[in-house]
Amino acid sequence: MTAKVGVITFPGTLDDVDAARAARLAGAESVNLWHADADLKGVDAVIVPGGFSYGDYLRCGAIAKFAPVMGEVIAAAQRGMPVLGICNGFQVLCEAGLLPGALTRNAGLHFVCRDIWLEVASTSTAWSSRYEAGADILVPLKSGEGRYQASEAVLDELEGEGRVVFRYRDNPNGSQRDIAGISSANGRVVGLMPHPEHATEALTGPSDDGLGIFYSALDAVLTA
Template identity: 75%
Template structure:
């Protein structure tokens, strides 16, 4: 049975098409979801993609976090559905309280668009099981508000519980502890600022290293 992975589109989303292509290349069926949908249409997992949802008004991801579709996602995540938030999607997940911390303006207040090597810190999540701990993957990153910050006790908790999933090797945006991605306590909700969906084809990406995230989810669904 083919896995069904939903990809959400909010007003201002830019990377939903790329996320959908990554899902298809990995071998799953794409289910398109709109921000006003209250029904997740029988999906097995969901991707909250990047972009500038609602123009980043209030705070990045703040309005999307209260959209009808996200209420359904929060409920499904509570029941164990794998959820991936990429860039603006990561911001949405923190605003929806599915993940702790916040993404703030980059160090130096510059927008960065660059290919970056990430270290895989946790290879035991629903979205990283195809990697090995310590592996480095090359993926694009493009954001102005990707500096991960959290209270000291939250950082201690994330590190102590193994919930840091990816770490920057260059930490160009000044994230605390060079954190590029984290997971929830179950390992089934993951958020990261760089873009694995832009690294799934030799023709268009700096590598195909990002494909492993989508293959990991399919493996999780099939298990």
């Protein structure tokens, strides 16, 4: 069985091609999903990629959550389908209510574009099981609104339930508690601000550390 990973394209999406390529490098079949179609085409997992969906008007991800495809993603996530949101995709998942909190303007109000080290804080999700707890991975970050914020109660809940998946080693954007990525309560939905799809080959990225995320999803699908 070859797992099918759907990658959504919104107007303004930039990283859908890279996300699809990362899925293929891990051994999956990538399936293009169009924002205006309420059809997931029988995929086993979904990636909501980075970019500037609908031009980031209103708020980042605020319009994308109303796209026909997102209604299907929300329903599938509630049934347990693995869903990954990267950068703008993380923002979309928060706006859609699949993940708590919000991504706001970076501390200092500057766009951050550089390779960063992340700590793998949880290996119990559908998108992080291939890593060792506490491992360091090197991936690119490129965002102007990547500062994760939530209420203290939500932050405590995320910490207490082991739902902080990735942390910044050197927090570049002021995210609360150094949070770079979080998961849903069942560990099937993950959002992170840095870009693992740009770290899949040592030749073109800073590392191939990001591949573990996509291998993890295949494991989750094929062993379900």
